[in-house]
Amino acid sequence: MSRAYLLLDRIQIANLADRLFELTGSAAVHSLYQHTAYSALDSVGPLLTGVTPDSPLEQVFWQAWSATAGIWLESEADEHQVLEHLRGLIHARAEGGATVFFRFYDPRITASWLADLPSLERDRLMGPVRLIRLPGLEFRQQTAQPAVPYAQRPWLVLAAEQLDHLNTARRESFTRQLIEHVQRHFPGSLNSLDACALRQWASDCQSSAARSGFSAVDEVLSWSRLPAVLGRDFPDGPEHGAYRRLLADPVLPRQRLDTLNNALTQQLLADKDLAL
Incomplete structure (x- = not known):
């Protein structure tokens, strides 16, 4: 059964944890920076939470946050696999070996990043995520792929022209x-x-x-x-x-x-x- 999630940017949404509690009550919230080398930055890292269609949270997302502050995800995999795969995307290796933060959860970055990729590469990078919805745009995975978990050495590599x-x-x-x-x-x-x-x-x-x-x-x-x-x-x-x-x-x-x-x-x- 497919489940929907929101991956939200705490830098863009003031008091995000409090807002989520107001909108959902007791929904589980997961920080992508926890259990990584960036745990000291946890207070500004993105948050993943489940979302129910037609809920107050969905309404607020599409009205106020979807353009700049988060993305909608759907997956048939269990929540742990989704979380671990997304955690693996928080950083990337640039050409030359430098590690950079990757704000893939910014919908403007998401659209520019995924739109130009061949479908096989896009499927690999989406992992267990079957669908990503953005305002007026969606990316639907053709073939399900396994999760690739976080590693201190980023597995994602971005070419110089991609970064530019x-x-x-x-x-x-x-x-x-x-x-x-x-x-x-x-x-x-x-x-x-x-x-x-x-x-x-x-x-x-x-x-x-x-x-x-x-x-x-x-x-x-x-x-x-x-x-x-x-x-x-x-x-x-x-x-x-x-x-x-x-x-x-x-x-x-x-x-x-x-x-x-x-x-x-x-x-x-x-x-x-x-x-x-």
Whole structure:
């Protein structure tokens, strides 16, 4: 009998374990990083959980998480085999022998990775997983394959051109996500820009975030409020001195971002009071 699972990205979904408990009650949840060389990073590793069709969890997945934060899997194998095979995919060997984390559970990576593979190779990599569903796309295995468990030396090898392709696809997808985020939450800030200028704005936003020490997806999305409201030259404009001083504070990156956004909120409230 086939069973459905969700493989979800804890980096992309805040308080994911709590959300799953709210939606399912007592469903078993498994971390892919447990029992691996990356167990110290368990708090940010992906989680696997079963999902029942037409359940609240399924509804939330397709409405809020399926585009960027996880994939739907189906398998007739037992849960242990599915978990062990997925655990074996968390890292890969690049050409030259370097080991890299492989975020195959990001649906944008999944689509780019599997779409270009010959069916026999795709079947091998899917192992006991018979079906992977993404928004508007699915990969159905032709011939069932055994699970290949995790090993400290990755069994998955990615060629240089594969890595370049996957990285390009992920960058382009995040650029679209960033633009949509700013247009949704800060309407009007980008209205005068055409498609080319929007992409340049998103690139500049990511670059300024990186120079200030923020590169994770959630950090860049939080940072985007600042250049969206204060101008694309943030934080280098002559009027941004107070923010540059906050950026220099020796605190954790998340705390620094919260402080910056709180300062912006206070500035906007003060400007509103002056306008009354």
